[in-house]
Amino acid sequence: MKKESNEGLTVKKENFSEWYSQIIDKAELVDIRLDMKGFMVIRPWGARIIENMYKIYEKELQERGHEPTFMPSVIPEANLKKESSHIKGFTPEVFWLKEINKEKLALRPTSETLYTPMFKLWIRSHRDLPLKLYQRGSVFRLDTKATRPLIRTREILWIECHDAFATKKEAEKQVQEDIEITEKVMHQKFGIPFLAMKRPSWDKFAGAEYTIGSDVLMPDGKLIQQPSTHLMGQKFSKAFDAKFKTENGKEEYLWTTAYGPAMSRILVSVISMHGDDKGLILPFSLSPVSVIIVPIFTTANKEKILKYAEEIKNKLKDFEIKIDDRDFYTPGWKFHEWELKGVPFRIEIGEKELKAKTLTLFIRDTGKKEIISLKKFPDLKKLGEQFDERLRKNAEKMMEGRIVNCKTAVEIKKAVDNSKIAKVNWCSLEEAGIKCAESVEKSTGAEIRGTLANKNEKPLGKCIICGKKANEVVYIGKSY
C-alpha cells in the first residue's frame, strides 16, 4: 500500500498552485531556503535542464549569425541614464551598488546601455553591419510585487541578443526572425505553444519603439510572458551617438533590436505544460537523463544483471544513459523517483529479461510498458522525436478552444474567469486606448496583451468599450 511520504507529490495537477510549489521542490529543481525574496538556488537537476536549453538556444542563434559575448554585470549610472524613457521604466527596479570613485554602479537590469556604447566603438561603416551579438547570464530587477520561484524573480537567467542594423527595414526583419527563433526552439523543440503579441504602447519595453512578447497560456488559465523582442529603433543609438557611414558616405544612426529568452522562465512552462500528477515530464531533447536503466537484482544475481545493464547501455552510446544500481532502494522506489524527475524512458531489466534477452521499456508520458527483444533494438533517436512530438501536440491541444470572441466586458470577464483568452475589437493600442484598457482591466482583472504580431487581423465594427471605430483585434487574459 502506498504510504504518504515527502517523496512524491501529494496533490494533483488540477490544484495547480500547490502542485507547482511541490514539483519544483520534490523534483529537485530549485531550493528556496536561502530565504531571499526573489532569489533561489537552482539544483543540479534543474541546472542541467537549463544547460540543455542554453545549448539548443545558442546553437540556433549562432546558426543565424549571432556571436557570443560577455558583458559586465554592472552598469555605470551615467550609461543607464542616457536614454530617458529607459531609465524612467527601469529606475524603480534597479539594484544600486555603492559609489566607487564617485560613480554609482547598477547591477544590470538589461544591457542595452552596455552594448550600445560598444556598438559606437566597433561599428564605423555599413560594412560592419549587421552586427548580431548575444550573451548568456543574469539580470537583476528589484520586483516589489510578490515573487514566485522561477515565475517572477529578481534574478533572471537568460540570453539577451543585441543587434545593430543599417536600416529600419532590416531591424524589423530581425524582430520577425526573433519570433521565428521562439517558434523553432520554444514551440517546436520544447513543445510550448505561444501567441506572439505586439504589446500596447503603454506596455512596451522602456526605451523601445515597440515590443512583441510571446504569451504562453498556463494550465491555471494565466498567461506568462516568454521571450520578448523589441524594436529599439534609433533611440539608444541617438542617446549614445552610435553612428555609421552609409555607402554614400553619409553618417546615420544605427537601428537596434533586442531579444530576450529567459531560460529560468521557459522552464516554468516546460514544467507546467508537460508535467502530470506523478511529476515532471521532460522533453527528450531537454532531459539530463534520456534513459534510466533500473536493474532488478537480488544479492545472488546482482553481478549478472549489472553486466547485462552495461551491455544495453553500450548499445545507446549517443545518449545520456544512467544505470541506477543503488542497492539500498527497491525497484519500486526508483520507478517513482525517476518518474517524478521526468525522465522520458526507463529500461527495466531483471532475471526475466536476462533469460529471454529482452528489455522492458517504460514510456513516461503514456505510462505504457513494452517488452522488446534485443534483436529488434529500438531506434532511440526516433522514439525520442516521437516522444517530444506527443508532448508538443498535447500542449497544443490544451490551447485549442481557449480563445473566445467577446463583445462586452461581461463576456470578457466570463472568458478569463474560465481560464480563457478573450478576443475583442478595440479602438487603439496607442494613448487613445488607455482609458478603455483601464476600464477593462478594472472590471475583469485581466490585461490587454496586444495584437497578433505575425498575422494582420482586421476588425469589423466598433471598440467594445468606447464604441468608437475599432482599429485593432486585441487579446485579453489574466497574467502572472
Add this chain to the structure above:
RNA sequence: GGGGCUGUGGGGUAGCCUGGUAGCCUUCGAGGUCUGGGACCUCGCGACCCCGGUUCAAAUCCGGGCAGCCCCA
C-alpha cells in the same frame, strides 16, 4: 497598491488560546535481513525564523524585522 494568514530537527506536523517537560510521521547515519511499483528490524543524530520587550520563567504574550502563502484591486 489594499487586506488576511503563517514561520517548530532536512521535509510534513502537534504543542501556542490558558507561559514552566518540545510529542508524532518521514528523511538522514550505523548495523542487519531484503530487492519485479515508494520493504522491514534494532540503535542513533537532528528543531522552536531574527532582534527587542513583558516575566522568576517565552515556541507560547507584546512590538519590530525578514521570509513565505492566500484573497482583492
